Amino acid sequence: MNLAYKRAIIKLSGEALSGGKGHGLDDDVIDDICKSIKEVHNLGLELAIVVGGGNFWRGRSSEKIDRSTSDSMGMLGTVINALRLQASLENLGVDTRVQTAIEMKAVAEPYIRRRAIRHIEKNRVVIFGAGAGLPYFSTDTTAALRAAEINADVILLGKTGTDGIYNKDPNKYDDAIKYDELSYIDILNQGLGIMDSTATSLCMDNNIPVVVFGIDDPNNLIKVACGDNIGTKVKGD
Numbered sequence: 001m002n003l004a005y006k007r008a009i010i011k012l013s014g015e016a017l018s019g020g021k022g023h024g025l026d027d028d029v030i031d032d033i034c035k036s037i038k039e040v041h042n043l044g045l046e047l048a049i050v051v052g053g054g055n056f057w058r059g060r061s062s063e064k065i066d067r068s069t070s071d072s073m074g075m076l077g078t079v080i081n082a083l084r085l086q087a088s089l090e091n092l093g094v095d096t097r098v099q100t101a102i103e104m105k106a107v108a109e110p111y112i113r114r115r116a117i118r119h120i121e122k123n124r125v126v127i128f129g130a131g132a133g134l135p136y137f138s139t140d141t142t143a144a145l146r147a148a149e150i151n152a153d154v155i156l157l158g159k160t161g162t163d164g165i166y167n168k169d170p171n172k173y174d175d176a177i178k179y180d181e182l183s184y185i186d187i188l189n190q191g192l193g194i195m196d197s198t199a200t201s202l203c204m205d206n207n208i209p210v211v212v213f214g215i216d217d218p219n220n221l222i223k224v225a226c227g228d229n230i231g232t233k234v235k236g237d
Contacts, residue, residue, distance in 0.1 A: 004227030053077025101133030
């Protein structure tokens with residue numbers, strides 16, 4: 001198999017690690033995802049991972065907590081997920097490093113751009129936890145930011161419950177139409193909620209392509225890394 005990219009950011013939602021339950025962690029699902037990550041890494045793809053925390057906490061799920069505190073709680077959830085991914089990957093023999101945007105030196109390295117790039121060059125998978133370390137910024141935006149910082153060729157955006165971008169929710173509407181390719185401007189103008197507008201704009205400004213695909217079948221990760229025509233590709237005009 002031939003790779004379509006040299007260096008990629010894989011963006012995983014917290015829900016992708018919960019096995020369809022929407023909360024917590026599913027060991028079997030995580031192991032399956034990590035086996036696919038190992039396979040594309042063994043093919044030579046340089047990898048970093050950004051993981052969400054929605055399986056533990058969603059920033060808008062309580063009106064009794066101010067947004068900054070709520071977002072900080074979500075960032076801590078992403079660190080739990082990052083450490084869990086690291087455990088599975090290392091059980092499979094993949095050398096990894098977890099770096100966090102909020103310093104917690106007892107469990108992970110602080111995020112340092114040059115160190116992250118050096119780890120990647122040494123064939124390690126770097127997992128970025130704690131989002132961007134700031135409230136009001138999603139982990140989708142973190143993926144766009146880190147992709148720009150480490151000079152990634154693409155963001156591979158794994159989604160649960162869908163296999164790409166549609167004009168409306170395919171789980172609710174039988175006549176939903178799937179897009180094979182879109183521009184960043186299309187996403188912004190049509191209000192397609194696959195990524196938040198900040199992440200989309202950051203990808204557009206830095207010309208970082210995004211491939212949105214279904215991670216419910218972890219083998220799809222291997223297919224998109226090799227350039228197979230699945231999911232939806234997002235790029236400039």
